[in-house]
Amino acid sequence: LYFVYVHACVCVRVFRQGNLLxxxxxxxxxxxxxxxxxxxxxxxxxxTIIYRNLFxxxxxxxxxxxxxxxxxxxxxxxxxxxxxxxxxxxxxxxNLIDKGYIRGYISFQHQKLVVSKGNAFPVLSSFL
Numbered sequence: 001l002y003f004v005y006v007h008a009c010v011c012v013r014v015f016r017q018g019n020l021l022x023x024x025x026x027x028x029x030x031x032x033x034x035x036x037x038x039x040x041x042x043x044x045x046x047x048t049i050i051y052r053n054l055f056x057x058x059x060x061x062x063x064x065x066x067x068x069x070x071x072x073x074x075x076x077x078x079x080x081x082x083x084x085x086x087x088x089x090x091x092x093x094x095n096l097i098d099k100g101y102i103r104g105y106i107s108f109q110h111q112k113l114v115v116s117k118g119n120a121f122p123v124l125s126s127f128l
Contacts, residue, residue, distance in 0.1 A: 010022070011026070011043065015049065015050060015053060018051075018052070018055075018056065018057050019079070020054060020080075020081060023047065023050055024079075027040070048095070048096065051096060052096050052101040052121065054079065055067075055075070055093070055102065055113075055121075058071055059115060065104075065114060065115050065120065066110075066112045066114050067114075067115065068111060068113075069089055069090055069093070069106070069111045072092075073085070073086060073089045076089060076092075086111070090108075093106055094106060100126075101122070102115060102120060102121060103115060103116040103119065103120050103121075103122065104116055
């Protein structure tokens, strides 16, 4: 039971921090445990929400509603996401916008994510 509690705590911290590096490490290290518990695929699918939380942190750090896509790319690179480029970052952002996790649009001309000035990152309970 303690082992399950420890993993649950790690997962909560991962989601709150938007820490893809920690999640990927946990998925590799404890893969067999997550598969045995039947939650491995759920954790894989929740990566989308972790991307959202990571990008929200970038938004809060920059304190602007016009976020350069390059800043999001730097955040992904810091999380050691492999083989990610500007186009793939825009694709991740487009999927987050499509799912309603981010309110805004991508300005391709200026290479920026333009988010709503009010409630750009809706609370998770509004779409889960």
